[in-house]
Structure formats: C-alpha cells, structure tokens
Amino acid sequence: MSRSLPRPVKWGPVSPSPAAAGRHPIADPAPQSLCAREPHVPAERLVAEMVPPPRFQKARFETYVPDASQPSQAQAVQVLSSFAGTLGGAHASGAGKRRWFQKKVQAPAGPRGVYLDGGYGVGKTHLLASLWHATPAEPSLKAFGTFVELTNLVGALGFQQTVATLSGHRLLCIDEFELDDPGDTVLVSTLLGKLVDAGVALAATSNTLPGKLGEGRFASADFLREIQGLSAHFKALRIDGEDYRHRGLPEAPSPYSDEQVAKAAYATQGSSLDDFPHLLDHLAKVHPSRYGALTDDLSAVCLTGVDAVPDQSTALRLVVLADRLYDREVPVVASGLPFDRIFGEDMLKGGYRKKYFRAISRLTALARDGKRLVENA
Structure with missing residues (x-):
C-alpha cells in the first residue's frame, strides 16, 4: 500500500479526531487502518515466505544466550549444531533426480528430526531459526513456518502438491506445533510421514506450560503420540527456563x-x-x-x-x-x-x-x- 496516498480512516466510537490528537491533518497524514x-x-507467496520471519533473520546459535542456571539451553545448542552438520550430504530422495531404473534411496536410519519441548519464551524459535540458517543447503531447499502456516499451505496447494513441493527439501522447520486440533494434527502427521520417506529432515517446537514440563497434555510424550508413527524420527529436547522476553527487564x-x-x-x-x-x-x-x-x-x-x-x-x-x-x-x-x-x-x-x-x-x-x-x- 502506498504511503503517499493514505487511506481515509473511519474512526470508531472511541477513536479520537485529529484535533483531539493535537495534530493538524495536513501536516501529519492520517494513520492507516x-x-x-x-x-x-497467492499460494506462491505462501511458499516463498517459508523462511524465518524478520525477527529471526539474524538468529544464529552464536547469538543465542543460554541461561547459565538452565544447562538444558546450552545442551540444546550443542545438539542442534551437530544435527545441522548432518544435513549437508546427498538428499535421501536424490533431490528428485532418481531415474526410473535406479533403486529408491532409503532415508538414513535413526532420528531424522528434533523436537524442542519447553515453556513459552525460552528461545525455541530462535534455536529453530538458527538450525535453519546453520543447515548447509540453499534457502530454496529449506522451509520454515508455523504449524498454522503449514496447514494453510496444504489448504492452498492441496495435499499432493504440498508433498511434491516440499519433498526435495533438506529441512522442514515447524514452529509452534499444535496439539489442539486432532484433524489438523493428523493431516500434518500424514504430510510429515510422506516427507520423511522422501528424506526430508524435520525440526519442530511446541509450548509446555511452566510446572507441566515433561508431563500433561502438552508434553513431548503427547506430541510424539499425536504424530503416531513418526515418533521414531524425532529426538526430543527439553528446554527449561523463564520467559527471556521479560527476563531482567x-x-x-x-x-x-x-x-x-x-x-x-x-x-x-x-x-x-x-x-x-x-x-x-x-x-x-x-x-x-x-x-x-x-x-x-x-x-x-x-x-x-x-x-x-x-x-x-x-x-x-x-x-x-x-x-x-x-x-x-x-x-x-x-x-x-x-x-x-x-x-x-x-x-x-x-x-x-x-x-x-x-x-x-x-x-x-x-x-x-x-x-x-x-x-x-
């Protein structure tokens, strides 16, 4: 939207007039609404925007500041750094270049994903974005989005096209994996199963409330149970700590x-x-x-x-x-x-x-x- 020709604003019943704001409307253009x-x-934008958002464009493992009183935070950095280092080899599916007479390349054995389990504000999104940046692959071969954005992508492209779009990727990062909606959870679980079979590595975060870490509906065991057969593909990392957004502020x-x-x-x-x-x-x-x-x-x-x-x-x-x-x-x-x-x-x-x-x-x-x-x- 052009800022040189701002839209007129229809004020609500409690919205002050320009005069009440102490400003002249000609000197100060009206705010947008x-x-x-x-x-x-368009669907193309949904795909193109599957990268870390602006707040986390500069997120790196080196810029994550672990709480010295919470050893799990420093441990998560080490585990994720090592995990990123394993993602630089050949894509398990041959990046879509396998010929019809070649045998299908099987995905590597062992966990092909990490799950960050912890309360809100412990830096899980920072760590997830850091993993995305540290993975040695072109940006077009890595995807980053929230659970909601991923379900929206399936809705826009359709299930099969989403599988085809993401199957050539090295890494899919899913922030704020949701356990609230069984339908969406099963949908995404099925999608992730297809992607793991294609050799895509996975990383996900979800929130556990303080006092409920490791137990209750939102714990890692529930996440692994909800995604059914994918549990063997994830290594769960528990991250403890207080909300960094308000720590010492x-x-x-x-x-x-x-x-x-x-x-x-x-x-x-x-x-x-x-x-x-x-x-x-x-x-x-x-x-x-x-x-x-x-x-x-x-x-x-x-x-x-x-x-x-x-x-x-x-x-x-x-x-x-x-x-x-x-x-x-x-x-x-x-x-x-x-x-x-x-x-x-x-x-x-x-x-x-x-x-x-x-x-x-x-x-x-x-x-x-x-x-x-x-x-x-």
Whole structure:
C-alpha cells in the first residue's frame, strides 16, 4: 500500500479526531487502518515466505544466550549444531533426480528430526531459526513456518502438491506445533510421514506450560503420540527456563489514554490506528493465513479501547495476529485493558492456554517496544 496516498480512516466510537490528537491533518497524514485492509495472498507467496520471519533473520546459535542456571539451553545448542552438520550430504530422495531404473534411496536410519519441548519464551524459535540458517543447503531447499502456516499451505496447494513441493527439501522447520486440533494434527502427521520417506529432515517446537514440563497434555510424550508413527524420527529436547522476553527487564508500560495513542499514531509514519473491538470484528472477515499480509509495511499498530476478548474463536484469531506482529517486530501502543487481562480465566485454564500465554508474552514485549513512540510523539 502506498504511503503517499493514505487511506481515509473511519474512526470508531472511541477513536479520537485529529484535533483531539493535537495534530493538524495536513501536516501529519492520517494513520492507516487495519480494518480497511482486505489482503489477498497467492499460494506462491505462501511458499516463498517459508523462511524465518524478520525477527529471526539474524538468529544464529552464536547469538543465542543460554541461561547459565538452565544447562538444558546450552545442551540444546550443542545438539542442534551437530544435527545441522548432518544435513549437508546427498538428499535421501536424490533431490528428485532418481531415474526410473535406479533403486529408491532409503532415508538414513535413526532420528531424522528434533523436537524442542519447553515453556513459552525460552528461545525455541530462535534455536529453530538458527538450525535453519546453520543447515548447509540453499534457502530454496529449506522451509520454515508455523504449524498454522503449514496447514494453510496444504489448504492452498492441496495435499499432493504440498508433498511434491516440499519433498526435495533438506529441512522442514515447524514452529509452534499444535496439539489442539486432532484433524489438523493428523493431516500434518500424514504430510510429515510422506516427507520423511522422501528424506526430508524435520525440526519442530511446541509450548509446555511452566510446572507441566515433561508431563500433561502438552508434553513431548503427547506430541510424539499425536504424530503416531513418526515418533521414531524425532529426538526430543527439553528446554527449561523463564520467559527471556521479560527476563531482567522493567515491567511493561501501563495502557495509555486514547489521546496518547492517537498522538503516537499521527506522529509515526506508516502506523495504523484502530478501535480494538472493531479490529476483532474485522479479523473474523480475513483468513488467518493473510494476517501477515494484513500487517505489511506497518511501522506500528495503535489500538484504542482494548478490552476483554469475548469468545474463544476471536481469541484464537488475535493470537495469530499477535504472532505475526511479533515476527515482524511491529511495536504496539494501546489504551484500555493491559494485555495480561484480555483473556478470561476460563481461557487461561482451558486447552488453548499455551497459545494465550504466548500471546500475552509477545504483546507485552511489543507494548514495551511501543513506549518510545509515545515518548517521542
């Protein structure tokens, strides 16, 4: 979207006017509106974007800082570094060049994948991206995406075409492997089985809540059981620790007033300004696979009237948006409720609780990033 001709913004009931923001609309172009965006994403883009997101483009094993009090973190770096070193040989399937009279090359014996099991904020995505970067193969032969993005790819391409597209890869990294939806889990499990047979190495992460590491529904045993016959292909690595996003940092800023949010939006070129309830309604009209495109070229997201999320479907859509904003390092400035109060107690105790805790952690980090925009407005 061109920033030279910004879209007119339809203000929600609590969105301040330009005058209330203390800015002249001619001097300061109106912010964009997420609610005015309805992106369309071709399947080719879904494939092309299967690389580590901007936040993790520079992630390397050398830049991962293990917590000295958590030996499992340093151990994970060593194991993953060694694993990356095993992925530089010939592709088990011959990279699609096997002739009809040749015998099929069998995949190497032993684990062909690693699974990182731990709580949110211990650096699993950093380690997964580091593995992607350390694997000695061309970027076109490596794929990186979340579980949701992988299921979206299957939906866009179809199962057989997805298998054909990924079978020539050396490595497939799946972030945030989900155990919530049995249908999607079985779908991806079947896909991974096909890819392992083709010689593709796998790596995955999933969240285990603090106090439940190694046990309960979200533990590694459950993951390995859910992916059924693939358990022999994975080496599970348990990573302990506290949420690094908030380790040793000051508390997140308290929510601002509507006027402060609007002022920051008008002072920040390329920002968006939306009423939170209206944005939640708009998310229901956009497929989650397009949430990344929804945030294209944004320098900040400013929200007025943040309130408790009304239902689980809305909450899950917000989780996906929070992930995409975090991946793209888009700061957030908000008024209303603090982010640690937007999900009800029933949600934080339910089957999707790991997603909500991750969203709270990430939105809080982005709110901390947004503090400078308010101070500079």
